Every structure is written in C-alpha cells, then in structure tokens.
Amino acid sequence: MALASAAALVLTAAGCGSEDEGGASVAPVPQTVQLPRLDGQKLQVTAVWTGTEQENFSKVLAEFERRTGAEVAFVPSGDDMSAFVGSKVAGKQPPDIAMLQQVGVLREFAAKKWIKPLGETARAELAKNFSPGWQQLGSYEGTPYGVYYKVSNKSLIWYNTRAFDYAGATEPKTWRELIEQARLVSDSGVQPVSIGGADGWTLTDWFENVYLSQAGPEMYDKLSTHAIKWTDPSVTRALTTLAELFGDEDLLTDGREGALRTEFPQSVSKTFSAGDPRAAMVFEADFVAANVADAGAELGKDAKVFPFPAVGPKAPVVTGGDVAVALKDTKASQALLTFLASPDAAAVWAREGGLISANTRLDLASYPNPELRGIAKALVDAGNDFRFDMSDQAPASFGGKPAQGEWKALQDFLKNPRNVSGTQRQLEKDAAKAFSD
Incomplete structure (x- = not known):
C-alpha cells in the first residue's frame, strides 16, 4: 500500500516552493476556481472545531467572503453533530453547511433528505480534484452529497526521539x-x-x-x-x-x-x-x-x-475526514461547497498547519514543513488504496457517541482486556440495534 512508506516520506520529503526565514515552505493561495458574487447573502456553517482548528477554518471562510462578498457565520456544533443538526432541522433552522465527521451520519442525513445533492459546479470541481474513493465516500446511493475538505491518516505512531x-x-x-x-x-x-x-x-x-x-x-x-x-x-x-x-x-x-x-x-x-x-x-x-x-x-x-x-x-491504511454537506440548496451554499472542493480552499488552511487534504491538485508547497508534506503526499499517492474509519461509517448511535456503543465497549475493554468475549457480545448487541433502527 502506498501509505506503508509514510515514515520514509515523513522523514526525508524534500521541501517545495520558496522558503521563509524560519525554513518553512510558503506558497501563495491559488485562485483556480471561479466563484459567483454573493453580496448581501448570509451563510451559517457548523463544525465540531474549536480553538486552533476553528481559527484556521475561519481563515478559509474569510477567503470565501473576500472572493464572493457573502457573510459567513461559524457555529460550533459541540461533539454530537448528529444531535445538533437534528435539533436545528426539527426547529426548521438548519445551518447552510455542516462539516460531518462520520460517513454513517452523511448516509443517515441523506436518507432522511436533510442534506442536498452537490450542484453541477461543485460536482465538477470535486471530480477534477479528488480520487474516486473520496468521491464515493461523499455519496449516497450514487448521488454526490459531500466534499471531504479535511482528511487524516489514522495509521501513524509518534515518538519522543529522546x-x-x-x-x-x-x-x-x-x-x-x-x-x-x-x-x-x-x-x-x-x-x-x-x-x-x-x-x-x-x-x-x-x-x-x-x-x-x-x-x-x-x-x-x-x-x-x-x-x-x-x-x-x-x-x-x-x-x-x-x-x-x-x-x-x-x-x-x-x-x-x-x-x-x-x-x-x-x-x-x-x-x-x-x-x-x-x-x-x-x-x-x-x-x-x-x-x-x-x-x-x-x-x-x-x-x-x-x-x-x-x-x-500488510500495514494498515486507515483514514478519516470531515465532509462538507449542504442542508440548504442555495446559490451561496453550493458556491461554498465548490470552493471547499478546490485547491484554493485547501491551501488556506494547509499553510497554517493542522490540515491534510486529499485534493490531488493542492501544491505540496502549501504545507509548512517536510513532515506534513510527506504525510500528505503519501495519502494522495494512496489513491483508492485505503479504508475509511470504521466507526465513522457506522450509525452515530454505535460508532460516534460518547459513553455508548463502540466507544463505551472499547473503554470497558481497556479497563478489562481479559474480557474479550464479553466485549464482543456487547459490541454485537449495540451494533445490531444501531443498524436495525
């Protein structure tokens, strides 16, 4: 598998682009995608991100505002995105865009018709920049709904050299x-x-x-x-x-x-x-x-x-990611999805650090150091040779909620690793219920 060579890439990847005084690679934010003017239009975007992640994503939204004239408000969802969006839909005040962390949640939302398919322009940008594997993960019953803006390589172990x-x-x-x-x-x-x-x-x-x-x-x-x-x-x-x-x-x-x-x-x-x-x-x-x-x-x-x-x-290649979906089918929401599918939006956050993108057209020089460039290159080079986080593919009640389902069963297993059969029975009980609901 391509990511099996991640360590070598991480430790030896050569820098691309110009260097700043601290040695970090710097690349200008590209402008490869055309966006409509949206002066006076307002958008609300929700994600689980807080702290540094929220600050960096806010820079992405600010770039979208600069190019379109739209006004974008960020609303943190808390850890339980499914419950947050569900309450907003029930109150008939859903956000325009949500960044979902679980494939299972995307499928649930699509089945309930809470989210809207990608428009023609967003679909074209997605097809141009992402491998079929990532496109499929953002689809439901063959229809594209989401853009995997922020992804991760979940098969890494970090160590203290000293x-x-x-x-x-x-x-x-x-x-x-x-x-x-x-x-x-x-x-x-x-x-x-x-x-x-x-x-x-x-x-x-x-x-x-x-x-x-x-x-x-x-x-x-x-x-x-x-x-x-x-x-x-x-x-x-x-x-x-x-x-x-x-x-x-x-x-x-x-x-x-x-x-x-x-x-x-x-x-x-x-x-x-x-x-x-x-x-x-x-x-x-x-x-x-x-x-x-x-x-x-x-x-x-x-x-x-x-x-x-x-x-x-073989060494495993497990990935995760945050997928952008529209809960309102408007010109502004589709424009933001188009932007998030472009290398332009990926570059804004990538240069800050803390983001890996599956966008094949993102210049590796956008990443601030050789380590992140190596990890990103390995993930993109993997193409479709990966598997997405299993718990994120499950219904949220099993794979994505604190103190229940898989999270709780494996915490109990960590507490008592001798109880293999009991852990399996609990996992099966919770999974059977979640997949039948």
Whole structure:
C-alpha cells in the first residue's frame, strides 16, 4: 500500500516552493476556481472545531467572503453533530453547511433528505480534484452529497526521539516488534505508550488498525456494514492482539486506569511536554502534529513518526475526514461547497498547519514543513488504496457517541482486556440495534 512508506516520506520529503526565514515552505493561495458574487447573502456553517482548528477554518471562510462578498457565520456544533443538526432541522433552522465527521451520519442525513445533492459546479470541481474513493465516500446511493475538505491518516505512531535514543529503541515495522520496543523503553524507566482512553474514538482507531491489517480489507468492509457479526472469530483475534498491549500495565502510561482518565490532547502532551517525558509513544492521526507544537516540541527533531506496524501481511491504511454537506440548496451554499472542493480552499488552511487534504491538485508547497508534506503526499499517492474509519461509517448511535456503543465497549475493554468475549457480545448487541433502527 502506498501509505506503508509514510515514515520514509515523513522523514526525508524534500521541501517545495520558496522558503521563509524560519525554513518553512510558503506558497501563495491559488485562485483556480471561479466563484459567483454573493453580496448581501448570509451563510451559517457548523463544525465540531474549536480553538486552533476553528481559527484556521475561519481563515478559509474569510477567503470565501473576500472572493464572493457573502457573510459567513461559524457555529460550533459541540461533539454530537448528529444531535445538533437534528435539533436545528426539527426547529426548521438548519445551518447552510455542516462539516460531518462520520460517513454513517452523511448516509443517515441523506436518507432522511436533510442534506442536498452537490450542484453541477461543485460536482465538477470535486471530480477534477479528488480520487474516486473520496468521491464515493461523499455519496449516497450514487448521488454526490459531500466534499471531504479535511482528511487524516489514522495509521501513524509518534515518538519522543529522546526517549527512544535513551532506551536504544528503533522504529518497529510489525506488531511483535512494537511490543518488543515498548518493553525495551519500559526497561529504560520511561512508560512506553500514552493512550487517550477518556476519548473513546481513540480506542476505535486502535482496533481498526489492528483489524484491517490482520483480517484484511474484505473482512473490514463486512464488519463496517455489519455484514458479519462482532462475535466473529476475526474480531476475537483482533481484540486478543490488542490485549497484548492493553493488558500489560508496564506498557501503558499511568496504567489502564490512568489511560481511561486521559483525554487525547493530554496523551500527546505526556509524550512531548518539556522536561523528562512521561511517555515515549502516542498513536493517532496526522493532526497530532498540532498537539506536538502545543507541547513545545519540534516536529522532525523532538518528535518523529512511523506507520502503524503490520499486524498481518500488510500495514494498515486507515483514514478519516470531515465532509462538507449542504442542508440548504442555495446559490451561496453550493458556491461554498465548490470552493471547499478546490485547491484554493485547501491551501488556506494547509499553510497554517493542522490540515491534510486529499485534493490531488493542492501544491505540496502549501504545507509548512517536510513532515506534513510527506504525510500528505503519501495519502494522495494512496489513491483508492485505503479504508475509511470504521466507526465513522457506522450509525452515530454505535460508532460516534460518547459513553455508548463502540466507544463505551472499547473503554470497558481497556479497563478489562481479559474480557474479550464479553466485549464482543456487547459490541454485537449495540451494533445490531444501531443498524436495525
């Protein structure tokens, strides 16, 4: 798979474009797409983003305003986008555009006719810039509804170079080597793996990478759609494998109970905060880069990254993303979708850091450092050779809500990794209900 070479790309990717005084590559924001004038028209956009992500997306919306004359208001949805949009639709005040995080939610909304198909111009821009795989993920029953504006490579493990050097650890290529290197780090006095188990979605990502690599893409597709049950032997094998890590207190930063109290941003700061690190490794997507910077570490020096090790024949390639959909079919909403499908909109956020785009026409020079350029190039080069986050493809009640469904079952599994069969029964019970509703 193309992304299996992500580590080499991340560590050796050469810079493109001009360099600023700090060595970061800088590229001008392109103007490749024609947008209509929308003076006086107002749009409301909702997403889960807050903090730095909201600030960077606001710059994208400001560029759209500058080019069209429209006024765009951003409204944070909170973590439960499905419930937020549902309440707005029920009150007959839906936002114009929503950035959905789950494929399953897009399908639910399309089936309920809450969202509107892409217009002709947006469809043309999407087809020009995105691989068929990403176009299909934004479609329902063959009709394009969404634009995957912000995507992620969820098959990455980030490590503290000082901790690895001190322990004499090396980048593992297989699951067995990962466990071996984690024990080597533990023997050096540093807790090996930091897990943000308070956020259940991090645990679904652990499971999905193990399952995809071990069971293969066909079985992954079947489990994603509940064509096989969660009591299947392939799930037993994946959970048993994951228990090799979750079940060893010496390999988890602050143990299982500590992991369950740790939110995702804390899991990164434990690995890369100034002074002696409390952890050597943390698993998650490319957006970890922003948290690394927040912790005061330098990407490429203090923090490096390697692909999720192969559990089976091939290393996994799991992706995620935020898809823009229209809840109102207006000239302004379709224009914004067209803009978000263009390399112009991708470049605005990419140059700020914290965004990876699947847009094939985005100049890699838009990214601010070689590490992000390498990750982005690997993802684009993968073409259709990837699988989308499994929990994000499920109905939200199973794959996308705190304290229930898959998030809760895997948190319980982290608490008691010996309970493989009980975890499977709970997962199957919750999945059967969600897929039948």
